[in-house]
Amino acid sequence: MAQPVSSETYSRPYAEQPRGVLAFLTRLQGGTRFTTTDVFTYLYLIVGTFVMFAPVLWLVLSSFKSERGLVEFPPTLLPYWQQTVEVEGYDQPLELYDVTLEDGTVKRLAQVARVGIMARLIDPANPEAEPVQVNINQRQAVRYVNFSLQNYQEAIQKFPFLTYLGNSVVVTVAATVVTLLINSMAAFGLSKYQFRGRDTIFLIILSTLMVPVSVILIPAFLVINEVGWVNNLMGVIIPGAATPTGVFLLRQYMLTIPDELLESARIDGATEWRIYWQIVLPLAAPALAVLAIFSVMWRWNDFLWPLIVLSRTELFTLQVGLNAFQGDLNVQWHYILPMTVLTLLPITVVFAFLQRYITTGIATTGLK
Amino acid sequence: MLGVFDYVFEPLEKRFGFQRMAYIFLLPNMLIFGIFILLPMLLNFYYGFTAGDSILLGNRRFIGTDNIAKLLDCVSIFDPSTCNQDRFWRGVGNTGLFVVTEVALIVVFGLITALALNRKLFGRGFFRSMFFYPVLLSPVVVALIWKWLLQQDGLLNAVIVSAGGTRVPFLLDGGWAQFWVIVSGAWAQMGFFTLILLAGLQSIPPDLYEAGQIDGTNPLTSFRFITLPLLMPTMFVVLVLSIIRAVQIFDHVYVLTNGGPGSATLYIVQYIYTTAFQNRNYGLAAAASLLLALVLMILTVFQLRLGRRVDAA
Known part of the structure; x- marks a missing residue:
């Protein structure tokens, strides 16, 4: 009869591995201990992440603040809004304050006038009672944290x-479609045909x-x-569509597609367009995806060129519009902040969804 | 979709033969490229040698190299106030300072970050995304984020006041404005170059480090004698790309400081932009952009040369 194997025998090889959430978080390749270098690396990465992301986070948090909260100094971290109350006999809601009365007691009152x-x-x-007169330093505003969309609503209406x-x-959409189409056609021509002047064109x-x-x-x-x-969206879309970067990227990729594939399609009677559309394009999909992402990024964020081509406000893109709005003498931050957040949101x-493609795409092609 | 294009392309193929279809495929791209990129590049030379306030070529006077001479007319180029076009030289000086400091920031911190991200740590993907995120933001958004942070009643001044200091008018003081333009520029660009450096680090074969260990390297010597030499080609790419991009600095500064206060953050592209589109002196602006193109061309050739030498090695 076989000896029952004690569970200890099995667990022994693993016994030195720490378990639990902390152990999972701190586990390291090859070893189980945290070295000084690891500590410094984490420290650097955490501080760095804060430096990279805190400015954006501060913008987003601020965008929810009330107009009054935005000019407060020192600013609060979270968006606080003044608590108000509806009182019979008054048209507008009244602001609530905690008032320190003469006898030292604190009472929550609504302000009628200042x-x-x-x-x-x-x-x-008890709105009928005699009003209390106090120095404004005797009262403390009653506030609550509120991620209010009021700024967003007003800004969308005003702007x-x-x-x-x-x-x-x-x-963005039109330019990306045109870019992908004409760049891939050109790259196909440059990579899959022999003709006079090909290398000259590529060099130019x-x-x-x-x-x-x-x-x-x-x-x-x-x-x-x-x-x-001028003052036509075509002027923004078309000139940038023939990107040298796109042609270069796609040509390099298409060179790796074997020519035999094209030859056998020709023997089967496929037209050149069909070869391009049904064989080469699907095979070049990874490179097309990278170019599409770049194109969206370029076009969405483009500023200088649309600024020159477009001068009629109804044709402004978001970037140009945002710039025009922030250039006003009286900077209205409670409108600009939510607009900025809405502008950075799509990208x-x-x-968030395509970060793997974006980061590997940049690392392999070295372009932005 | 296919049908429509087939309808156009099939008769063409029958007419020209399949080999010549290459020209047809190239046509749309080359047409746009020729009209909107190549032609303007050639026209720029013409503008640079003419004067007048009309943008139409026929109404312009040919004046030879006068524009370039005017730009270069200086008693001493180290003192912009002795120049005919003092704003141009202030722009050149500011751009030089910007390029050197921003590129140094990007390379140093980009390398440290890439080295940190190259270690096998928990949450590496998260950290990589966080460092990369600002790259995606548009220049206008970057400028507004920093403007909000740096304003008189902004977060940074709040931190200074709470630490017992007094408020600093960051964007109204020339030196501070320059400083923050550089920092915000590096902040927005660094992630991009970090990624390239990271890819470079990851292409170094790990057995080299193992072999080094057998020979008794410590982390410092393996960095010095393995990582650094093998990373050099990538470093050159990063250096040249970041310089080329830094020379063209415009958008985010235009929104953040608009070149001010005074001409403290006036850079060369903004000089070209205001000279052309606000002062309507197209000839002078084109001459300045020819000089800029010359600098960029030298940098590009430099990069290609280096790239070739690295490839050959």
Whole structure:
């Protein structure tokens, strides 16, 4: 009869491995102990994450604050709103305060009026009673944390946000579709055919890889002017569509697709367009995905070119509109903050879902 | 979709033969490329050598190299106030300072971050995303985030006051404005270069470190003699790309400080933009952009040369 194997025999090899949540969190490749380098690495990464993300978090938290909360100094971390109360006989809701009375007791009262440093308050439960007059330092506002969407609602009404959003979406989507189509066609032509001038064309494209819009602003504007695309979304969409980066990226990828595949399709009687559309494009999908993500990022965030082409407000993209709005002499932060959050939201959502593709895409192609 | 294009492309193929279809495939891209990128590049030369306040070529006077001479007209280039175009030289000086400091920040912190992220730690993916996130933000958004942080009653001043200091007018003081433009620029760009450096680190074969261990390396010597030399090609790419991008600094500064206070954060692209589109001096602006293009071209050639040498090695 076989000896029953004690559970200890099994567990012994694992006994030195710590268990539990903490152990899981602190486990390390190859060892079980935390070294000093690990501590410093974590410390650096945590501080770094704070530096990278805190400014954005502060913007988002601030965007929920009331107009009054935004000018408060020092600012509160969370968005506090003044508690108000409806009192019979008053049209507007009244603000609630904790008032320290002369006898030292604290009472929650509603403010009716404030003149200079004196405030007049009534008891909301007994509005008929004689109002109390106190120095404003004797009263403390009753506030509560409220992630209110009021700023967002008002800003969307005051600011043609939806128009700008619509323009940005049209530009981003149309430009990305056009970019993918014409860049992939050009890359197909450059990678799968032998013809005279091919290498020259490729070299010319390559040499403009590093030429930024800022260098050709003036003549590019003239061309747009001649074509009649000033104050036309076409003027924003089309010029940037023939991206040298896109052609380069796709060409390099298509070179890895075996030519035999194309040959056998030709023998089967496929037209060139069919080969491009039904064989090469599906095989180049990973490179197309990377380019699509970049194109969306470029177009959504583009600022200088739309700023030059568009001068009519109803054609502004979000970036240009946001800039125009913040340039007002009297900066209205309670509108600008929610608008900024709404502008960064779409790209953040895209990143949250596609971050793996984006980060590996950049690491492998080295472009933004 | 396929049907529509087939309808257009099939007769073309019958007419020209399948080999010549390459031209047809290239046509749309090259048409747009030629009209909106190549033609403007050539026209820019013409603008640079003409004067007048009309953007139309026919109404412009040819003046040869006068624009470039005007830009370069200086008693001493180290003192912008002695120059005919003092704002141009202030822009050049500011851009130089910006490029050197921002690129240094990016390379140093990008490398430290990449090294940290290259270690096998819990939550590596999370940290990588956090460091990368600002790269996705548009320049306008980046500027507004920092403007809100740096304003008189902003969070940073609150921290200073609570530590017993007095409020600093960060964006109204020339030196501070320059400082924060550099910091916010590096903040927004660093994640991108960190990723490239990280990819470079990950392409170093791990057996090299194992072999090093047998030869008795410690972490410091293995960094010095294995990591650093093998990372050099990536470092060059990062260096040149970040310099090329830093030279073109414009958007986020335009929103954050608009070149101010005074000309403290006036950079070369903003000089071109205001000279052309606000002062309507297209010739002078084009001449300045020719000089900028020259610098970028030198940097690009430099990068290609280095890239080739690295490839050959």
